[in-house]
Amino acid sequence: MKTFCGRANPTSGALDWVEESEEYDYHQEIARSCYADMLHDHDRNVKYYQGIRAAVARVKARGEKVIVLDIGTGTGLLSMMAVTAGADFCYAVEVFKPMAEAAQCIVEKNGFSEKIKIINRHSTDVTVGPDGDMQMKANVLITELFDTELIGEGALPSYEHAHQNLVQEGCEAVPHRATVYAQLVESELLWSWAQLQPVEVEGARLAPLPDVSRCAGAHSVCDIQLSQVSPLSFTPLSPLCTMFSVDFSKPVSSAFRSHSSQFVAQSGGRAQVVLSWWDLDMDPSGSIVCTMAPSWTYPQPKMAPWRDHWMQSVYFLSVERQVTEGEELSLTVCHDDYSLWYSLRSHSQQDPQTDALPSRPCCTCQAHLVWTRPRFGELNDRRRTENYVSALRSVLREDSVCLGVSDGSLLPVFAHMLGAKKVYSLESSRMSKQVIEQMLEANSMKGGVELLEIRPEQLTTNDLGAEQISVLMGEPYFSTSLLPWHSLFFWYCRTALAGLLRPDATILPCSASLHMMAVEFQDLWRIRAPCGTCEGFDVTPMDEMVQRSLDFHESREAEPHPLWEYPCRALTQSAEVMTFDFTQCLPQRPISCQGSLPFIRMGRCHGVALWMEYHLTDDITVSAGLIGPISEQGECEWSRHRKQGVYFLRSPWESSGDGRAAVSYSFTFEPTSGDIKMDFSIESQ
Known part of the structure; x- marks a missing residue:
């Protein structure tokens, strides 16, 4: 049976009906995931294997059979490590059915099927008992449930349920603990991803929305390859702070928690951004450590392991504040079951009785819902703005009627500031339209740009006051674009608007x-490299069918990547x-x-x-x-x-x-x- 799914074409803007059959190759979804990157992560694999061998040895030293629970087994790699280390039996849980099927093939191919049982369920649905998924509770808990933010993949609820239902009291856990670190910094580069800066146009100042500067911003973490952010682009205001640790061998709570670290500001500046990462201690003594620290924290940066499935996090304070060298400050991290967020206070002003902890950040200005963080950076790029202003200045006349076609663009505002007779702007969404309206009102330009929430092919001369367009402009930028050439949607818009253009109309860009x-x-090659073997552990993790699908080149497609990070x-x-x-x-x-x-x-x-x-x-x-x-x-x-x-x-x-x-x-x-x-x-x- 075949079904069809309607999808918006990012280049043409048309609604394409894509055929999807029951035989859809989910292995391509696996290929696009981080499994190849993880299997090529030598440091991760070695540290996990060392931790697993040590945990199995500790249980055997107590004279017990080793029963392992591996939550989120993926390819089954960690389960095979456990059996190789001497575990008597392993229950490997994987909720994603195609991956569970792949793990079953991999386990069988490597000769572990008698000691590893693949369970295709969410771990919170797994049962223990004579008729259950597990015959008995495990005494070794192995997991790889972590993301860049540590807890974003639901690690805490999964651990909480496992300790209550699936593992023995006092079990061994690999990893044994996780520790989260943070550093407060000032950075014009990073801050430009969170707040809109003032723009100078022909001596006039376009001020950002007041609501934006007071907004906590997008709630999602900003995860990047922090190793590619030069230490010269930020000023540390605090030492590296240890924020909190989670002991995975003991009952874990997914309830709201907050943790604070007091420090003395090591330099003065504007407190804007928190850089954060975490370590995994694979054993109780902390002698086997897998760290996510960026390369510039290493004595020899080139020795830092590279990985893309785990990166580092950047958090933006809701409001920047000036701090002075020697000032006593307190950095607080809060977390629910899936997210972290940070706040800063003066240590001398804290009052535990009255100071309420900040709630999870949520955008209240709408701008952070319209503009992504890279888009904020683009709008704040002064050189780029100067290029667009120079280009507009060269084509505008006193009688120019301008139409802007881009999502949430400031070009129409610039055209008005440069003296165009009339300026219109097509906005793809009501939210985008409202953000630009608020900016115009905040700068006393209300009415200077007429915003139209309408598709290009639906625009008529009546919408333009019976005038024809003399300047059609775009950056071009569209929120639906993924690949570079998706911005050619501007060409489709220009074609749809051809009947509304003057014969001598200027198109910008031309x-x-x-x-x-x-x-x-x-390093980026690792995410698409063949996975016939696993670095750091001698098994063949991929059967031929899965390997072919993980060889993503079969699709013969380009994929989007921010190459400044790679x-x-x-x-x-x-x-x-x-x-x-x-x-x-x-x-x-x-x-x-x-x-x-x-x-x-x-x-x-x-x-x-x-x-x-x-x-x-x-x-x-x-x-x-x-x-x-x-x-x-x-x-x-x-x-x-x-x-x-x-x-x-x-x-x-x-x-x-x-x-x-x-x-x-x-x-x-x-x-x-x-x-x-x-x-x-x-x-x-």
Whole structure:
């Protein structure tokens, strides 16, 4: 039986009906997950195996049979470690059915099926007894239920239920404990992701919404590769604080908790951001430690293990405050069963009887619901704003009638400030419209921009006061975009609005171009590397069926990644491979191009990086990819505001850098679907 699901096409804006059959390959969902990254995490695997062997040995030393409960078994790796270490039996719980089926195949292939039972349930539904899923309670509890925020995957409720129902009192736990650390910092870079800064346009100041500066912001954690945030971009105001620990060998509570750490400010500045990460002690003595600390905390940063399934967290204080060196302060972390949040107080002003703990952050200004954190950073990028203002200044006239097509954009506001006769803006959502309305009102510009919550194809001359558009502008930015070329939705809008444009209308940007280059990734390649074996433990974790699906390249698709977080080296020159002329309507026929780029640097080519550049005018270009020249060694600097596209090659290619080999490419843009089909191959001379 086949069913169809309606999905909005991010490029064309159309509603596509996608066929979904009962035979849908969920292994592709596994392929897109972090399983490959975890299996390649040598540090994690070694530390887990060491902790498991030690726990099994402690139980055996007491003369007991070792019965293991592995919650969230995934591929079954930790269960196989336990049996290899001498466990008598292991109950491996996995709620995701396709993954449980894969784990069953993997366990059987490695000869562990007699000692490992895969249970396809949520752990809170598992029963113990003669007719239950488990014959007896376990005396060793093994879990990998953690995310970047430690508890975001429901670790606390799962542990709470396990201790009440599934494990013996005084059980061994691997990991034994987790400890959360935090550091208070001032950082213009990080703070730009949370609050809108004032903007200068032609000597006038566009002030941010007062409600935004008082808002606690988005409730979701900001998880990033903090190793890629240079210590030069922030000033530590506190030492590294130990906030709290959780002992997993004892009953765990998922109830609300708060923990405070008192410290003396080590420097003065604006308290804005809290950096946070955690450690896992795999044994009670704390001699086997798996840490999430960023690389710049290591004496030798290059020795830090890389992982993408666990990163570091950035938390934003609801309001920045000035602190002075030597001031006594208290940093408080609160958590419910799934989230953490932080607050700062002066130690001298605290009164336990009257000071209420802050509730979980929740956006009250709507701006944090309209703009993502990278989008805040983009809006706060002064150089980028100057480019757009310069481009607008060069095309606007006193009689200009402007129409903006982007989501939650400030371009229409800039056009009004630059003296356009009339400015309209199409907004994709009511919430976005309300945020821009509030900004206009806060800056006494109400009525300066007319906001229209309407689709481009529905717009008529009546909506424009019977006038025609002389300047159609966009950044372009759309909240539905995932891949770089999804912003070509602007072209579809421009085509739908063709009948409302003056014959001499200016389109800004006038064109866009797709760029590419072959790259060697420092670490990102691990997330798509084959998983025939597991680093740090001698088993074959993937059967052939699962391995084929984990070889994500079978789909032949690019995927979005913020490359500023994932360093890479350019092995070829960068090249403009396709151009999209916005001054013309969308073509009826596909656009195709082919070519090749010779390898000019030695290295291992893992794939191709792809990005868009927007040509606002003939001489002003804004890049959503590379933002500086490539160094002699091939190092690249990437925009932090947008994700770039990455196309992983089926197998890495060793480049000698002598130009005798090249990456050949073929691109086809399909106007009817909005897709860009691409193919790459390596050719040697």
